[in-house]
Amino acid sequence: MKNFIIILILLISPAIKSQNNYDFSKVKSSLDLQKLFLKIMDEHKETRSSMLIEFINESKLVDQIVTSSRGGYSSKINIKGMHYADIPIAEAIFSANSIKLTTDTTNYSAKRLLEKIELENGLTPVYYNDGNYEWEKETEAINLSLKLVNGENLASLGDKDFAILKIYYKPIYKTPLAKIHHKIQTFKKQPNYVLYISADNSVYDVFINGIKIEETYRYDRLHLNKYITSNLTSIKITAKRKLGYREKVHCSAIILDKTTDKEIKEIKKIKGRFLDDKTTVFETSFKSELPYYPRAWTTGVNLRKEKKLKEKVIALYNKLGKAILENDEQMLNTMLYQRQFEIQQLNFDIKFETARLLWKNLLVLSKNTHYTVSKDFEIEFSANGKLIYCYPKDTKEMIIFEEEGFGDAFNFYLYQPKGANALKIIR
Numbered sequence: 333m334k335n336f337i338i339i340l341i342l343l344i345s346p347a348i349k350s351q352n353n354y355d356f357s358k359v360k361s362s363l364d365l366q367k368l369f370l371k372i373m374d375e376h377k378e379t380r381s382s383m384l385i386e387f388i389n390e391s392k393l394v395d396q397i398v399t400s401s402r403g404g405y406s407s408k409i410n411i412k413g414m415h416y417a418d419i420p421i422a423e424a425i426f427s428a429n430s431i432k433l434t435t436d437t438t439n440y441s442a443k444r445l446l447e448k449i450e451l452e453n454g455l456t457p458v459y460y461n462d463g464n465y466e467w468e469k470e471t472e473a474i475n476l477s478l479k480l481v482n483g484e485n486l487a488s489l490g491d492k493d494f495a496i497l498k499i500y501y502k503p504i505y506k507t508p509l510a511k512i513h514h515k516i517q518t519f520k521k522q523p524n525y526v527l528y529i530s531a532d533n534s535v536y537d538v539f540i541n542g543i544k545i546e547e548t549y550r551y552d553r554l555h556l557n558k559y560i561t562s563n564l565t566s567i568k569i570t571a572k573r574k575l576g577y578r579e580k581v582h583c584s585a586i587i588l589d590k591t592t593d594k595e596i597k598e599i600k601k602i603k604g605r606f607l608d609d610k611t612t613v614f615e616t617s618f619k620s621e622l623p624y625y626p627r628a629w630t631t632g633v634n635l636r637k638e639k640k641l642k643e644k645v646i647a648l649y650n651k652l653g654k655a656i657l658e659n660d661e662q663m664l665n666t667m668l669y670q671r672q673f674e675i676q677q678l679n680f681d682i683k684f685e686t687a688r689l690l691w692k693n694l695l696v697l698s699k700n701t702h703y704t705v706s707k708d709f710e711i712e713f714s715a716n717g718k719l720i721y722c723y724p725k726d727t728k729e730m731i732i733f734e735e736e737g738f739g740d741a742f743n744f745y746l747y748q749p750k751g752a753n754a755l756k757i758i759r
Contacts, residue, residue: 353413355417523620525588525596527554534571536583539569540567558675581604582603584601629758645711664694719745744759
């Protein structure tokens with residue numbers, strides 16, 4: 333899934349009368365480019381080159397251009413009827429992942445083109461030399477790089493002025509995992525429960541509904557929604573003095589609903605020395621009133637009774653590693669969809685970027701050549717044995733991808749649905 337790029341370079345060139353046949357503003361992907369290219373070739377058989385015919389016959393336009401041109405521009409088209417949303421285009425040059433379009437004039441067409449793109453995409457009306465502007469659409473992440481010479485705004489464009497625009501298009505995803513935002517329900521009341529912890533000279537662990545939370549506490553802030561499965565949620569914090577410290581210790585916590593900044597519950601503060609330097613336990617519970625509760629691990633079986641549990645854990649991570657290296661979209665979707673959907677739904681996250689970022693990271697990992705799965709690990713049980721988390725002893729995480737110094741790791745909460753014989757990723 334290569335990014336598709338359109339580069340619009342506005343320079344002075346001879347005016348060409350537009351017949352409005354070929355609209356480059358409709359090109360949003362490599363497939364759109366190929367359709368337009370085929371249309372041009374079909375209607376201008378007398379001018380097309382043998383190289384372009386070969387591209388069309390092979391039906392691999394982009395890949396063929398890369399091979400033939402070795403990264404440079406491969407084919408130039410100068411015909412009547414080319415335009416960008418009715419703005420005449422004098423010349424189009426096709427390359428591996430871009431089209432270079434030249435307008436018919438600078439001081440007229442360039443100004444119109446900038447205005448058109450601004451109108452369509454809501455760019456800021458203030459322009460600066462060497463400015464950068466960004467905007468987003470559901471199927472696109474577009475970055476506009478703009479450079480104006482001898483002019484600070486559109487009105488001052490003159491005969492010697494020029495602009496360079498670069499528009500980067502994301503691929504249009506068809507995989508359900510990358511389109512989760514379409515499935516997220518929204519409600520009038522959408523609480524966002526957050527646990528804030530303040531601790532000096534002490535370390536702590538957090539348990540939500542009996543689950544030890546294994547994620548990085550960024551700024552000592554933990555979003556709770558994705559660990560909530562009913563209308564009553566328990567919180568436990570176990571705190572102890574940092575090793576080697578003799579100073580006074582402090583640990584306290586508060587639960588807020590961030591949508592209203594309303595305080596839900598404060599966990600008692602402890603100052604001074606922890607009793608005999610032993611672990612001190614803070615516990616409370618609160619009414620977790622969410623408009624949506626997931627199935628999550630509540631539909632799972634008690635895994636304490638599973639004799640081949642370690643073998644199942646290793647099999648799951650090997651399955652994930654193989655799917656990533658082979659870029660098996662169907663398998664990746666099957667393994668990660670429920671987890672990602674429930675997390676976004678519990679956070680009422682309708683942004684398309686969230687799942688797309690996960691998908692992009694998976695695509696990056698597919699460039700690796702091997703992975704390592706831990707064979708020596710301990711298993712911690714939660715939720716009456718229905719949920720497990722593994723602590724590897726021989727690797728950094730349960731599965732690690734490595735190549736030429738690049739490394740990334742995954743470690744998930746797992747469960748096994750009733751009636752199933754294999755583990756599933758859930759958080």
